[in-house]
Structures are given as C-alpha cells and as structure tokens.
Amino acid sequence: MFSYRHAFHAGNHADVLKHTTLIATLRHLMQKEAGITLIDTHAGAGLYRLDGDYTETGGEAKDGVVKLFAALRPLGKPPATAAPALAEYMDLIASFNPAGALRVYPGSPFVMHHLLRAESRDRLKLFELHPTDSKVLAANIAQLEAGRQIAVAREDGFEGIKAFLPPPPSATGSKRAALLMDPSYEVKTDYGRVSACIQEQLKRFPTGTYMVWYPIIPRPEAHDLPRRLKTLSNQSKRPWLNATLAIGQDPTHGPEDRPGLTASGMFVINPPHTLKAVLQAALPQMLAVLGRGRGQGQTVDSGG
Ligand code: SAM
Numbered sequence: 001m002f003s004y005r006h007a008f009h010a011g012n013h014a015d016v017l018k019h020t021t022l023i024a025t026l027r028h029l030m031q032k033e034a035g036i037t038l039i040d041t042h043a044g045a046g047l048y049r050l051d052g053d054y055t056e057t058g059g060e061a062k063d064g065v066v067k068l069f070a071a072l073r074p075l076g077k078p079p080a081t082a083a084p085a086l087a088e089y090m091d092l093i094a095s096f097n098p099a100g101a102l103r104v105y106p107g108s109p110f111v112m113h114h115l116l117r118a119e120s121r122d123r124l125k126l127f128e129l130h131p132t133d134s135k136v137l138a139a140n141i142a143q144l145e146a147g148r149q150i151a152v153a154r155e156d157g158f159e160g161i162k163a164f165l166p167p168p169p170s171a172t173g174s175k176r177a178a179l180l181m182d183p184s185y186e187v188k189t190d191y192g193r194v195s196a197c198i199q200e201q202l203k204r205f206p207t208g209t210y211m212v213w214y215p216i217i218p219r220p221e222a223h224d225l226p227r228r229l230k231t232l233s234n235q236s237k238r239p240w241l242n243a244t245l246a247i248g249q250d251p252t253h254g255p256e257d258r259p260g261l262t263a264s265g266m267f268v269i270n271p272p273h274t275l276k277a278v279l280q281a282a283l284p285q286m287l288a289v290l291g292r293g294r295g296q297g298q299t300v301d302s303g304g
Contacts, residue, residue, distance in 0.1 A: 005133065006184070010048035011061030011105040013290050014264040016068060017245040018213045019111050020089040020282060021266040021275075022180060025211060026115045027088065028272035029178055035121035036176040037167035038112045041157030041197075042183045043126040045133040046140040047096075048105040060260070063247065064290065065093060066102055071289040075100055085282040108180055109137065113144060121171065124150045125164050127157030157181070158197045166205040178209040185214070191221035195228045198269070202236045209270045216244060216263035229267045230303065239304035241271040243279050245286060248296035262295060276302050 009015065029036055050061050073079045073090060082090060092114055096104045106114070109126050116122045126141070128134040134154040141152050153160055167177040181197070183190040191214075198210055214225045226242055233240035246263030253259060268275065283298040 006044040009060050011065035013064045013247045016064050024085045024278045034172045034174045035170040037123045039125045039179040041181045043109045043128040044107045045136040046107050046109045083282040083285045085278045126152045127160045158193050180211045182213040191225050212267045233269050241268045241302040244299045246297045247290045248293040251293040
C-alpha cells in the first residue's frame with residue numbers, strides 16, 4: 001500500500017494544475033476576513049528537493065514546474081507575461097527558492113501554510129498516513145513554529161476529517177472550510193472512498209469548498225470519479241468546476257516505454273465564482289508550455 005512516494009512526482013504537470021487551482025481558490029476565499037479551516041487529507045511530506053535522489057530518479061518536475069520556469073521566467077532573462085493564476089503559482093514557488101535556481105518544491109501543506117493569515121485565526125489540519133512521510137512532514141512543519149495553527153496527524157485522512165467538519169465558527173460566527181483531497185490512488189478503493197467521503201461531507205457541511213485531484217488514466221474507476229462527483233454536487237444543489245490538463249505522450253518515448261501519467265483533473269465543489277475565468281486564462285498557457293505530443297488538451301467545465 002505504501003509504495004507511492006510523492007517525492008518522485010513533486011512538481012510534475014499534475015502538481016502544476018493542482019497547486020495553481022489550490023492557490024487561486026484559497027486566494028479568493030482569503031478575501032473575506034473571517035478565519036477559515038484548511039484541511040489536507042493526503043498531505044505528503046510537505047517539502048521536496050528538486051535536486052534530490054528521488055526527484056532525480058523520477059525527474060517528473062522537469063516536465064512540469066522546471067519547464068514552466070524555463071519558459072516563462074528564464075534565469076538571467078526577462079520574464080514572459082504569465083496568466084495571473086500561473087504568475088501567482090510561480091511567485092509562490094519562487095519564494096521557496098530565493099537564490100533563483102529551483103531546488104525546493106513546496107507540497108500542498110506548505111502552499112496552504114504560505115497563504116494562512118495568522119491574524120484571522122485560520123487553521124490548517126494535515127493528514128498523512130505513510131510512516132516516513134508523516135515523520136518528515138511533522139519535522140518540516142515543526143520548523144515553522146506555527147504552534148496550534150497547524151496540526152499534523154498520522155491518520156487516515158478520509159476518516160480523520162470527520163472530527164473537523166463542520167468546522168468551528170470563526171470570530172464572526174461563520175463556519176468556513178476548504179479541503180484538498182489528493183490521494184495517490186495506488187489502491188483501487190481510493191476512488192470509491194473519495195466519492196463516499198465527499199457524499200458524507202456534503203451532507204454534514206454543504207457549504208465547504210472541496211477540491212479533489214484525480215488521475216486521467218484508462219481505468220473505469222478513474223473515468224467514473226469526476227462523473228460521480230458531478231452527480232453528487234448536482235444532487236446537493238452545489239456548484240462545481242472541473243479542470244483537466246493533458247500534456248500528451250512524450251514523443252521521445254518508444255512504444256515499449258511506460259508512458260507515466262500524462263493527464264489529470266481537479267474537481268472543485270463550491271468553487272469561487274471567479275475560478276472558471278481564472279483557469280480559462282491559465283490552462284491554455286500551461287498547455288502551451290508543458291504540452292509535448294499526441295493527446296494534449298485542457299478543459300474547464302462548470303455547472304450547478
Ligand atoms: N497533497 C500532496 C501535495 O500536493 O503536495 C501530495 C500527496 S500524495 C499525492 C498522496 C499522499 O497520501 C501520499 O504521501 C500517501 O502516503 C498519503 N496517503 C495514502 N493513503 C492515505 C490515507 N488514507 N490518509 C492519509 N494519507 C494517505
């Protein structure tokens with residue numbers, strides 16, 4: 001069960017889509033003063049070295065964040081104009097790499113922490129089940145000295161969130177929460193657990209913002225997941241948005257090479273009303289830089 005390590009994949013095209021969507025969504029939610037509870041059900045290790053052993057072996061960042069920076073913010077050259085959401089994503093990544101070269105990639109816990117407002121009593125709850133990654137995550141988070149603002153639990157995120165939703169009321173009495181659900185889907189049952197969990201939480205806390213990442217791969221469960229999430233949103237009369245990015249097959253790969261993940265999606269329930277336009281501006285640029293062969297495409301659909 002624990003073969004998946006996000007370090008191999010950190011900064012790949014899926015992370016670019018996921019973290020750009022996450023930042024754009026949270027930035028909008030943070031425009032309201034009231035505090036918010038942020039939850040990351042599958043947090044990973046938190047910080048990744050882009051020049052470390054794991055990423056060198058997998059090397060997926062080179063077809064993701066590294067390619068994006070080389071195209072839009074080349075070292076020593078003037079930057080190109082980027083869509084606002086992509087610029088915000090790159091600003092955030094750049095803030096972890098003050099020397100210029102990309103050496104560190106912040107995973108979702110550090111992306112979320114970066115956006116937390118101490119004065120608004122925002123809270124961050126992180127779940128990570130992997131024995132090693134949860135230790136690394138706890139150590140990385142401890143360095144932030146964020147005290148009670150951030151909690152790390154070595155628990156099953158699907159179960160653990162039940163204690164936090166609905167969230168406690170903010171100082172103004174409003175209950176606000178945004179959740180990222182980003183399993184590795186290495187076990188087939190993850191697909192069913194995602195939809196069962198979202199179904200339950202939509203009943204317990206229908207106004208939360210729920211962001212689900214999913215892989216686009218030829219597997220019936222993967223194909224069905226965004227449809228199922230759409231149905232659940234419609235049944236609960238909640239608006240939704242579905243953004244997909246497919247970078248296409250690597251043309252340098254031979255027919256016998258395993259293609260790796262080439263496409264993924266982010267499904268957002270109760271998205272900010274601005275998110276569609278923001279992603280419609282960012283995704284074509286993402287694709288123009290990261291697209292590389294047959295099967296490229298991007299979509300942003302919404303409903304409800
Ligand atoms: N969200 C992270 C990011 O964007 O930087 C990446 C997370 S990675 C795709 C999925 C993580 O979920 C892995 O680190 C894995 O160990 C962990 N995991 C797997 N099953 C879990 C579960 N039931 N509850 C919590 N974490 C789990």
